[in-house]
Amino acid sequence: MEQENQFSFWRGLRLSSFQIGSAMGDILVTSIWNRILIVTLGIPATPVGLLIALRYLLSPLSLWAGHLTDNQRFFGLHRTPLIWLGRALMVLSLPLLGLSVMRLSASTVDVLGWIFALLSSLMYGVGTLISGSPFLALVRESAPERRQGTAISLVETVLIIFFAVAGIVFSIWMPAYEPRIFWEMIAATMVIGGFFWFFAVAGVERRDRSAVAEAGQGVAVNRLGDVIREIWGDRRTRLFFVFLSLATLSAWAQDAILEPFGADTFGLSMGQTTRFNSYWQTATVITLIAGGLLWRKRPPERQGRIAAAGLAVMALGLALLAVAGFSGQRHLIELALLIFGGGFGIYTFGGLSLMAVMSPDRHAGAYLGLWSISILVFKGLGTFLGGALRDLSFLQLGLPAGLSYGVVFLLQALGLAAAILVLSRIDILAFARESGRHVDRVEAQAAAAD
Secondary structure, three states: OOOOOOOOHHHHHHHHHHHHHHHHHHHHHHHHHHHHHHHOOOOOOOHHHHHHHHHEEEEEEEEHHHHHHHHHHEEEEEOOOHHHHHHHHHHHHHHHHHHEEEEEHHHOHHHHHHHHHHHHHHHHHHHHHHHHHHHHHHHHHOOHHHHHHHHHHHHHHHHHHHHHHHHHHHHHOOOOOOOHHHHHHHHHHHHHHHHHHHHOOOOOOOHHHHHHHHOOOOOOOHHHHHHHHHOOOOOHHHHHHHHHHHHHHHHHOOOOOOHHHHHHOOOOOEEEEEEEHHHHHHHHHHHEEEHHHOOOOOOOOOOHHHOOOOOHHHHHHHHHHHHHHHHOOHEEEHOOOOOHHHHHHHHHHHHHHHHOOOOOHHHHHHHHHHHHHHHHHHHHHHHHHHHHHHHHHHHHOOOOOOHHHHHHHHHHHHHHHHHHHHHHHHOOHHHHHHHOHHHHHHHHHHHHHO
């Protein structure tokens, strides 16, 4: 399935345009829709949060979808049909989102309104999960070995950038909830997102015409259970799963408590704390772009040290946040967030490259599905644990705010240090060699890059 071709910058940008629709859809569903229900309509956060969290419960679909596209062809194509099917489900889910708001605006206990909300969340979540890992596999296969990590990093960088762009555009477009404008935003996301979901991948995958007759026969080359046992039977892949999970959990435990930290500890206004995320995310984008320029010639098999360095810088930023909380030093917050965000960008570039290496050609979709599960589930778990630890120490035990938040940040830093230790125990080069990658050329390329 690997397509050994010339991966140009423009082809990378075309694939990356896929993320325009992804960012618009996620901002609309997870930011705007839930805010309307909770803030405008006064619906409790718990049922709304459960609907949004459905994708975490359905995350094994990522592994199934990746495995399916590894082994079956539809009209001579592996990845593209399932990508389009998933994104079509996402497009069709958006009108149901609008209908749910219409019904619940009239009555927050309207049964049909909640049915629309449930169907929309299910369709959007399933669509996201069954198209995500096949898309990453397509991006990986669209580049030669030495540029696979850079290709994946590029599309993820564009996603981060367009999260910010979509958020700003939507906030200007609808500063306060208006039903007509909300429907306009839904229509725009369906049209613009749907276009780029089609345009980005159309024609990228080479059609295997000899396999057209095999399409839809329903017989996979390998059973999913056998593939899972093969993946999990290798100690290195188990450790890599632990590494990704621990790093993701530790990195995102600050997500739900960062703004409350500024308010509870230093009495900062909403306008001041709202900027916190923009500080570290801007630093992340800058270092991701810089990493793509500085390390683009470094083979992905040699990105372990870069990923570890990024985790160390993130840990330093979190430790500095802890110091700010313990000592009440307000002026340290921005510096700590810039350091954390810079480290996050370095880690993301290195970590995505390692994901490309730790996904052998034969089962690339299944492996990337497993890594996607790790990131998705432990991002949600980390966000939950950060908030739970804050509540336990600050609300239940009555500890001072600075101490309560500082302990959480310090635990995050220790978790990142543990992830570095786990990464050091994985023989990435040996795994790459056994997977058929051209490791002999890696050493020479690494020497040139260094």
